[in-house]
Amino acid sequence: MFPFCFEWAWDISHIVFMGGLWYALSIIGAGMTFAIVKSVFDCAGHDDQDHGHH
């Protein structure tokens, strides 16, 4: 999974397979980070309006 594992090799199979994997993981990770960070900002910006009844 990582280049430091002994069975890792810089060959086409590893590059394609692990490339695909890390690519998918990055999208998922980036997407979730984006959603969470944006939500935090959204909360900060609209706190009063949305929760005025407190």
Added chain:
Amino acid sequence: MKIDRRSFLSYTTAAVLGGTAGSMLTPAPWKLIDDAAIWTQNWPWTPVPEDGEVTYKKSVCTLCPGGCGITVRLVNGRPIKIEGSKEYPVNKGSLCPMGISGLQYLYGPSRVTSPLKREGKRGEGKWKKVSWDEALAAVTKKLSELRATGRSQSVVCLTGSDRGTIPNLIDRFLTVYGSPNFIRSSTAQDAIEQAIYLTQGKQGTPIFDIENANFILSFGSGILDGWGSPGRLFNLYGGLKPTKTIIQIEPRLSDTAAMANQWVGINPGTETALALGLAHVIIKKSLYDKNFVENFAFGFDDWTDEDGKTHDGFSTMVKNFTPEKVAQITGIDKTEIVSLARNFARASKPIAINGRGQGDVPGSIDESLAVQSLNALVGNINKPGGISAIPDSNYAKWPEVTIDEVASKGRQQPRIDGAGSEQFPNTRFLLNRLPEILNKTKDESPVQALLVTAANPLYTLPDTASTKKAFDRIPFIVSFSPYMDETAAYADYILPNHSYLERLQEVPTDAGISRQVIGLAKPVVQPIYDTKHVGDSFILIAKALGGFISNAFPWNNYEGFLKETLKDQWRELNRKGMIEIENNTPEPLAYTFNTVSGKFEFYPTARNTAQPKNRSALPSYTPVPIEGDIQRFQLVLIPYDTIRLASNNIANSPFMTKTIDDTVLKKQTGMVEINPTTARGLGLKEGSTALLTTPKGKATVKIHLFEGIMPGLIAIPKGLGHTAYNKFLANKGTNFNDLIGPIEDPGSGLDMAWGIRAKLIRI
């Protein structure tokens, strides 16, 4: 700020989630996962064997009488593997599965780890550990009591062999103690030995020089199923294939038959008829060795005795055995019989051998005589590639014994088993007769004490139930077995011997090889349990009995005894691990025989033909009367042997049992083989469960359909159905001996049963 329940929950949740997420960034969880994985890679209950210096020790395997050389690999002095010893002349590196798995006997769960005294009922399995002093004292006390009351002859020693220093030491003990009843288990060798004695006048170990023969006519001998010395024969087989021919005659396609050049299916128990039929063809076609027959044989032609009475000679007698008649008896095609005879006689070095399967049952004397006659017809006696007998080696020389009156009186009593009596003059041991004799005696049992070593009669004797009944009549049973076998489990005291890898012993190699080999089994490891060499036990008992008995054993222990016995040879034996004695095979034309006629006797004049008086001593074929009513029992049960099953006094190791096919044993149930045509008639299928009944007993079995067995027969493997030992062997399958009884050969008293009538009912 007021913290209400809801926000408290929220904060807690947030804290937990945050904490979890945070800790995932620390090394802790990853380390834990890794630790868990490492833990699974080193479960504390998965052993890690200790490594160390590798050494090798040579010894000789004594698990069976084969006497194969072994090399034991040790790590830090700990034996870890047994392999065949390439330099050893008997087996040349080959070894059977039993020999290879030897360490399982050394370390196994069946070891008797200290002297034991029976606590509960016999065979109940309740034991008390006792000290050696106590155990030896108990045996000594019993023996001296019997001696004091004039019943010394009622002490029976039962061993697995009568060759070598250990049996001789025991025999010496009985001599000075005062009992003639040294008995050893019988095998096919007894019948062959007797046939050789009757025809050649020589008492000795039969030798089949298969190494130098090139046409082997085997009357059911499982030369690849454990007959003779397996290591030797397997090694031989591996080398001989292209140049030698093996003909295997038996009703079931055994592994030997499968590997033979030709398998001849024969009606069971009719081998004698075939041998005589072959003789007929050989004589009729004039294919026999005329030089030998004319110059060195007696009784081939008709002859007249001192009283002027004319007797049929062998050649006249076999005229009855025409190929047509023999074909009818044996079920073998007429032309097949003729061609077999021709091929046998025309081969440059033919040899005929007998002893069914592993050769555990002696068989009829007629059969062995007929086979000896075949060998004589082709002049195959006392020459390379032939049959001969070597006299027991005379390396064992001890000081003469002086015996007292009690011993002398006891020694002169007739043997309990009847061997050597008027009825069976040529037979030396008749263990098979013992149970019946004991069961028949109304008053005090003629056996008051039974000492057993290297034998397991409660498993190996036919008709286990009656053997057990007979044993119940013996007040005192002592076993010297290193393993908890059936007989040990039924004993009153167990004085455990060392296991074979802890024991010193010289091993004269039995049957077969044209050179005699005396090997030395050296301990490869110090005794790991509280056991004692059986020789030492006997010496200690002798010393404790005192007087002349003690005087006859001046040695401190068995080792001293052995060294003194072997004298000059000890050093060579100890250094080389074996001594080879070249057997002086006589020149082909220098045939010397110790018979009355001084020739090879086709007509064995020394044969005790018993009743009827006027019966010819020539080998003849009368069907062996197997037990059972043909109406009730329409099938015939025969045993078969396989090298993966040990059926003798030492039983299977767990490894051997592991190799057994699922067509032989299924869970705890043994499987029997029947022909598919037989099965069809009985409504049986592969794997069906059935009740197997014989006049002697019954057993639940499973069915394995096998085309390679004659229709109408049931074949059951020998070596299963143990009740003792351990969970890796006990209560698996059926002991063939539970289902069969012995049949006495009228002339020799030896057991000649080859099968028993039986029936199979689907359940």
Added chain:
Amino acid sequence: MNETPLIPAGVKRCSKWQFSLWMAAATAVLLWGVYAMYLIWYKGLNQTNMNDAYGFALWIWADLAVIALGGGAFFSGFLTYIINKNELKNIINLAVVIGFICYSSALLILAIDVGQPLRAWFIFWHANVHSMLTEVAFCLSCYFAVLTIEFIPLILENPRLDKKPFLHHLSHNMHGIMAIFAATGVFLSFFHQGSLGGVAGVLYGRPFAFREHILIWPFTFFLFTWSAAAYGPCFTILVTKITELITRKKLVKDNVIHLFAKISGWMIITYIIAKTIDTIYWAFVTAPGFGFTLMDFYASSTYNIGLLFAEIVICGFIPGLILITKRGRENSFLLMSAIILGVIGVSLNRWVMVLQVMAVPVFSFNEWYTYMPSWQEVATTVLPVAYGIIVISLAHRYLPVFPQEKELNPID
């Protein structure tokens, strides 16, 4: 203080005690499975009736089957977010919940199935990129993450959770980028569904399983993805219908169901044609090359040629033809029959591709291998069913799974 209700506004739910009873029943079954699971983890796989010939058995079938049935999730995601079949928004929530259940179950079963569960992560750490199973494991876990992400916004729509500003925003923001997740999910699904097919198809030592390859992928790779997309919707529709039956109300409008069914029908027809071609090629070219005839593979009484017929005709062409015809899919009996046949068909295909592969003897002298699962295996396989029922019940009760429910079942 007024608690925000847990149950979404505007819908009616059964009473608390009725719900509890229902849940208790499901939990009892679940616990039976959990007990079996404990036995297997504690004592090892000797608790199963698997053996050296049947190394893959009931569980692997269950795995393959639930993943195929859960295929409705990625395929509806594909249809909704990528090719904008907006009607399907009304059923995609359920598809996601089913997918979530199926994939979490699959992962759980895999964790039971391996001999050394504590080392299971080696599949990631020491990954062998040439193994179909590695591909399965990676895509399966990643896609499970995607499904979880798809599920979260739905959970956050629970009225009480929605009150939290952060969660409210999060739900909103996740919805906003859902198409990206869905696309990733489709990508991952394409590969792991395919790899599951590849698991059997690459076994060139097993003539029954082996198929010719396109590049590195055997035909079964494509057939599996295709069949999951084709039959997954059947299962989604089936669960919808069962939920409607139990709750005794209509939850999804017919036009949505019919559209989904129609797409499924066309997928099934095209799939089964491809499968037929594959079978013919395999039977007449691949297998004879190994010395086998087609009938050698169907020579047992259990595994006879009827299975192949059932898979291709009864559970293939028949449901496919029903679903592509307007009259067929609009007749509720025919629709239900087709859907049930479809679910059976794909499960049967997975069964054959796992258990029959093991059963067929490769040596001419061997017998067919037989296998009957132990109760522990059955219990752990039933466990996901109970778990699924629990999750769907909870989701339906507390979350707005069916957007059309309010409209279809107005409360007076």
Added chain:
Amino acid sequence: MKEKNDYKQAKRYGMVIDLDKCTGCGACMVGCYSENNVPFKADETNKLDSINWIRIFKITNDKPYPETETCYIPMPCMQCDGVGKHGHPPCVSVCPAVATDYDYDTGIISQIYTRCFGCRYCMAACPYHARKFNWWDPVWPADMEKYLNPKVSPRMRGVVEKCSFCFHRYQQARDKAYLEKREELAENEYQTACAEACPTGAITFGDLNNKNHAVYKLKNSPKAFRLLERLNTNPKVYYLTSKKWVRRAGDNYLTHEEPGKIKNNMKEHH
């Protein structure tokens, strides 16, 4: 799976088993058990959960008495070179965790017990059923742990194991040669336990690439064949038989096909 770019196949260890000499005695199995610390349990009659690195199959020609013939076929791991003979045996490429690997120096397929997590995919892949699973924790009763061979680690429950061609013996022989500054191993320096145990000498072991080794000549005998050759597994275990029916039983053939006359997709290259 690590591809070796400087791929030079120095050795290809293989075995030739003469079925005309195999008596089915089981010595190879027992020799293997004791060499390789193979465990045993009270009931070993279910051969599908019984660990055997080499197992002997008994086959018959199914002809009626007395034309019946039987033959024993000992089967260790076939150490397949795989399709195209490039180190892709059926089992190696499927292992998700690289717990089994093809050794390019010897052609031997390894099994790392501590790496294997027991998915059993390799077992499904192997047509020879050479791979065995540890369904139970191994137990050596009484003092039997004392006979365990320290050169072979005992396995734990839940992992797959198989014949290694006694790889530890190769390692020991190689180490010894290294210390003695030798490059090559003599033929008898590295032998498997089963080959040594076979009392009839039916098993011959050596380097299939080495013209001086007995296996080199034997494998080219007209009597030689391999099991399930048509699957293109390219096993390194060869068999010799003089019996036609045995040869036929060793693979699958359509009715009209004759063993030995099938054009194989993959030809052996030397």
